[in-house]
Amino acid sequence: MTRPVQTSRRxxxxxxxxxxxxxxxxxxxxxxxxxxxxxxxGPAADxxxxxxxxxxxxxxxxxxxxxxxxxxxxxxxxxxxxxxGKAPPTAQATAAVTGAAVTVTFAGxxxxxxxxxxxxxxxxxxxLNTNPFGVPTEPYAFSNNARGxxxxxxxxxxxxxxxxxxxxxxxDID
Amino acid sequence: xxxxxxxxxLTGLAMGALVTPEIAQAAGQMAAGSAQGLDxxxxxxxxxxxxxxxxxxxxxxxxxxxxxxxxxxxxxxxxRRPGGSATHWFDGDGLMRAFxxxxxxxxxxxxxxxxxxRRADSAAQAVVTPGFGTAxxxxxxxxxxxxxxxxNISVLPMGEDLWALWEAGSPTVMSAGDLSTRGVKTxxxxxxxxPFLAHPRAEPxxxxxxxxxxxxxxxxxxxxxxxxxxxxxxxxxxxxxxxxDFSATERxxxxxxxPMIQDHPGLPYIDGFAWKPKEPTRxxxxxxxxxxxxxxxxxxxxxxxxxxxxxxERDGTIRFDACVSEDASFATRGARELLKGVWTxxxxxxxxxxxxxxxxxxxxxxxxxxxxxxxxxPALSGWPRTLTIHATADNGGPLFHGLATHNWRTGQSDxxxxxxxxxxxxxxxxxxxxxxxxxxxxxLAPSVNLAARATELHVFDARHVADGPLCTWRAPxxxxxxxxxxxxxx
Numbered sequence: 001m002t003r004p005v006q007t008s009r010r011x012x013x014x015x016x017x018x019x020x021x022x023x024x025x026x027x028x029x030x031x032x033x034x035x036x037x038x039x040x041x042g043p044a045a046d047x048x049x050x051x052x053x054x055x056x057x058x059x060x061x062x063x064x065x066x067x068x069x070x071x072x073x074x075x076x077x078x079x080x081x082x083x084x085g086k087a088p089p090t091a092q093a094t095a096a097v098t099g100a101a102v103t104v105t106f107a108g109x110x111x112x113x114x115x116x117x118x119x120x121x122x123x124x125x126x127x128l129n130t131n132p133f134g135v136p137t138e139p140y141a142f143s144n145n146a147r148g149x150x151x152x153x154x155x156x157x158x159x160x161x162x163x164x165x166x167x168x169x170x171x172d173i174d
Numbered sequence: 175x176x177x178x179x180x181x182x183x184l185t186g187l188a189m190g191a192l193v194t195p196e197i198a199q200a201a202g203q204m205a206a207g208s209a210q211g212l213d214x215x216x217x218x219x220x221x222x223x224x225x226x227x228x229x230x231x232x233x234x235x236x237x238x239x240x241x242x243x244x245x246x247x248x249x250x251x252x253x254r255r256p257g258g259s260a261t262h263w264f265d266g267d268g269l270m271r272a273f274x275x276x277x278x279x280x281x282x283x284x285x286x287x288x289x290x291x292r293r294a295d296s297a298a299q300a301v302v303t304p305g306f307g308t309a310x311x312x313x314x315x316x317x318x319x320x321x322x323x324x325x326n327i328s329v330l331p332m333g334e335d336l337w338a339l340w341e342a343g344s345p346t347v348m349s350a351g352d353l354s355t356r357g358v359k360t361x362x363x364x365x366x367x368x369p370f371l372a373h374p375r376a377e378p379x380x381x382x383x384x385x386x387x388x389x390x391x392x393x394x395x396x397x398x399x400x401x402x403x404x405x406x407x408x409x410x411x412x413x414x415x416x417x418x419d420f421s422a423t424e425r426x427x428x429x430x431x432x433p434m435i436q437d438h439p440g441l442p443y444i445d446g447f448a449w450k451p452k453e454p455t456r457x458x459x460x461x462x463x464x465x466x467x468x469x470x471x472x473x474x475x476x477x478x479x480x481x482x483x484x485x486x487e488r489d490g491t492i493r494f495d496a497c498v499s500e501d502a503s504f505a506t507r508g509a510r511e512l513l514k515g516v517w518t519x520x521x522x523x524x525x526x527x528x529x530x531x532x533x534x535x536x537x538x539x540x541x542x543x544x545x546x547x548x549x550x551x552p553a554l555s556g557w558p559r560t561l562t563i564h565a566t567a568d569n570g571g572p573l574f575h576g577l578a579t580h581n582w583r584t585g586q587s588d589x590x591x592x593x594x595x596x597x598x599x600x601x602x603x604x605x606x607x608x609x610x611x612x613x614x615x616x617x618l619a620p621s622v623n624l625a626a627r628a629t630e631l632h633v634f635d636a637r638h639v640a641d642g643p644l645c646t647w648r649a650p651x652x653x654x655x656x657x658x659x660x661x662x663x664x
Contacts (some may be wrong), residue, residue: 129364132408133388135318137366147315 054110058167060118062141063101066174067122071096074104074118080155083115090114094121115158116143120173141173212624214571215515217597217655221251221269227283230273230631230647237278237645238616238633240607242664244350245273245618245631247599248329248338249656251286253513257300262307262442263509267292268326268338268346270353271656273620273631273647276664280631280647285353287325287338287346294321307442307510318367319343320358327372328658330382332401339372341418342386342443350662361395361403368393368406372658373419375427375483378553383422383462385429389414389436394427394465407465412456416447416502421484421494424556425463428484428494428530431456433475434502449502451475457528457536459492471536473528477502482548482562483555490532495562495582497523497546498538512572519570522546525562525580543580543587544568547600547658551612561613563601563636567591573655577601577619579639588639596621596630597655603636604661613637616644622655629653 062072076091077083093104097120119128119140129137143160146153160169250266253259260266268287273280286292291303294315302311303322316322323343330337330345337345337359344367347356360366369386374395376382381404384395390411396404415431422428433453440446454472461467476498484494503520511518525545529537545564560583567576567589575596578589592598598621605615617634629652632643 131365131368132393133368133391135367137364140317147317 054108056109056111056162056164056167058106058109058114058162058169059103060105060116060143060169060171061101061103062095062118062120062171062173064172064174065097065100065102065120066139067120068097068099070120070122070124072102072104072118072173073121073126074116076106076109076114076116078110078112078114083117083155083158109162111162111164113159114143114162115155115160116169116171117141117152117158118171118173139174141171143169143171145172212595214517214573214597214624215512216624216627216652217573217622218253218263218512219652219654220254220266221284221286221653224286225282225284225651225653227274227281228650230280230282230649232279233630233646233648235633235643235645237275237280238606238635241604241616241633242275242277243604243662244275244664245271245602245620245659245661246329246331246336246350247271247273247620247656247659248287248326249654249658250324250326251284251654252292253301255295255298255300257298258302258311259513260301260305260308261510261513262305262444263512264326265301265305265308265324265442266326266654267295268324268340269654269656270329270336270338270348271620271653271659272350272353273618282629282631282649282651282653283353284653285348287348288355289323289325289346290321291324304441305443307444307506309442319369320367323358326657329660330374331660331662335401337401339370339374341372342369343367345370359401361397362406365393365403365406370395371417371419373480375420375422375555376552377422377424377556383427385417385420385427387411387417392417392429394460396462409460409465412458412470413453415456416444416505418479419481421481422462422556423484423486423492425461425486426484426492427458427460427462428481428492429458429460430478430481430496431458432477432502434477434505444505447502447506449477449506451501457530459530469534471530471534473536473538476500476526476538477505478523479505480546480548483550483559485554485556485558487558492530493582494528495548495580496526496528496538497548497564498526498540499523508572517572522568522574525564527582541580541585543578544574545578545580546574549601549603551603551605551615553605554612559612563603563613563617565598565600567598569594573597575621577617577634577639579613579617579636588637590634590639590642592621595625596623599656600658601634602659602661604663618659618661619643620656620659622652623648627652 075089077089081087095102095104142153142158146157251269253266271284302314304310320343325338325346328339336348345359374384382397386393414436416434420429432455433450457471459469478496482495522544524540525543526540544566547565549563562580565574566578576591601619613636617636619632629649631647633645
């Protein structure tokens with residue numbers, strides 16, 4: 001009947017959530033969607049192994065990092081479904097954190113509309129850790145610095161346009 | 175129908191639609207109160223900014239020899255902003271008060287807890303952060319539950335710090351010295367943002383127990399007296415009740431699960447619950463030494479925010495007191511209407527004694543005494559005792575204008591009624607230096623004096639409440655009424 005507390009990653013399979021913790025529903029979805037397999041920084045391929053087609057690049061600078069350890073893991077999607085974790089993302093990237101800011105670059109992108117979600121993997125276990133009630137215990141962020149209201153930022157708030165050539169985003173994390 | 179007739183008809187219709195029974199009643203009460211120069215909405219007014227330390231004027235009596243220290247009290251202190259306001263009493267910004275008694279005189283200071291919620295609402299110039307009974311506004315930013323943590327219910331002194339407690343998020347640490355906010359307390363990194371109730375139970379000279387509830391699960395916190403985390407275990411609950419408080423004996427936790435059941439997602443928080451009077455109030459009793467060892471008792475439905483500390487008798491019978499209401503309407507409606515200056519009279523909570531027998535039977539005995547905010551001599555928490563301190567006396571308006579101690583052995587109440595000009599807050603006990611026995615010491619009872627439009631602090635001999643205050647100090651300002659406090663002797 002009792003369980004010792006351990007870092008939990010199981011989704012909240014519950015309908016009713018207390019104040020504030022309703023965020024957990026959306027945020028656990030975030031945990032699933034934003035938890036990519038560890039890949040090296042820089043150009044990335046999607047989970048199906050299909051190279052992203054195009055010549056555009058996106059450089060994302062994560063700033064405001066308070067704990068200079070672990071890695072930032074980022075997931076780039078070109079559809080609301082992929083952003084919500086219901087389809088594979090376009091690309092994913094991981095960058096080791098050694099200071100207050102870190103940069104990741106996505107290359108070979110087709111121009112279009114994208115959204116990005118990321119988290120700071122403080123302990124380097126490749127997962128967005130949550131407390132036993134499913135609330136993230138590691139920092140996370142979205143493109144456009146969009147913020148969620150009880151859950152991840154909406155696609156509409158996080159979506160941005162990648163044009164031909166070089167593109168940049170600066171995101172506050174932590 | 176000519177134009178004038180039409181306009182008159184429309185005006186009459188509009189007036190008829192606008193003047194609800196509640197508004198008519200409130201208008202009547204306010205008119206009656208105004209006739210006496212009393213306006214209870216003063217107790218729910220905003221404090222616009224921190225109140226710097228200010229001497230209080232002693233208006234009667236003398237400070238008892240040996241009484242010195244700080245009474246810290248927390249409670250919502252600001253509700254309204256230009257672009258939108260809190261719609262529930264429990265959703266004002268946490269305001270920490272410190273009544274400091276030194277050298278026979280007193281001072282008062284108050285400082286808002288610097289929460290993420292307060293910063294967000296301040297920047298938006300509107301209460302956009304959702305709460306217990308307030309819906310989210312446009313642009314609400316919520317990453318975790320601590321982003322909506324109002325830190326506004328109670329205070330747990332912890333050495334040089336104070337923990338400002340809410341119930342669905344982390345404690346917020348403040349300096350006991352200048353009431354500055356240090357930040358959210360993470361008891362262990364993997365437990366960040368776990369809820370921590372506003373009513374921890376401290377064993378006399380022992381550990382501190384608390385809960386944090388999510389639906390039908392709870393984390394059971396066990397802390398040392400210095401705030402060190404000793405253990406945290408997640409347990410299953412038999413139902414997803416609204417839990418504000420719990421009780422404990424020396425060896426067991428007593429968790430009352432009333433049929434205010436969270437059965438659908440909803441914001442604000444309390445809107446996700448439904449009152450189910452056909453379901454029982456369940457009482458879960460758990461061994462502190464083995465949280466898997468449990469027993470469930472059942473009583474007919476009742477609602478209670480607060481409980482007294484429990485005790486076990488030699489045969490295993492457990493007793494504890496509760497301040498019981500017929501339903502949850504104060505949480506869902508009454509405390510919302512307060513901020514509109516409206517009060518719909520409702521039966522006040524009654525002081526009751528709950529008995530859990532070793533055979534599995536449960537019994538609830540309602541006393542005829544009006545009672546809320548129960549407290550006891552902290553030296554006897556978890557141990558057999560006879561006395562409960564509580565707020566009492568109502569005149570059909572909100573809250574209470576008296577205080578009392580109730581003797582469970584004799585049924586006698588030792589009460590003092592300030593009359594309708596005072597809204598009396600929760601009373602806290604502090605022992606007399608060198609005193610012995612239950613409630614040998616003083617009661618510290620603040621009130622909002624509606625006639626003088628001032629916050630007052632009254633000191634009573636805890637064994638002679640009906641004799642009236644030994645000493646009263648008055649501040650040159652009125653702070654909104656607070657919820658819960660703790661005294662730290664000098």
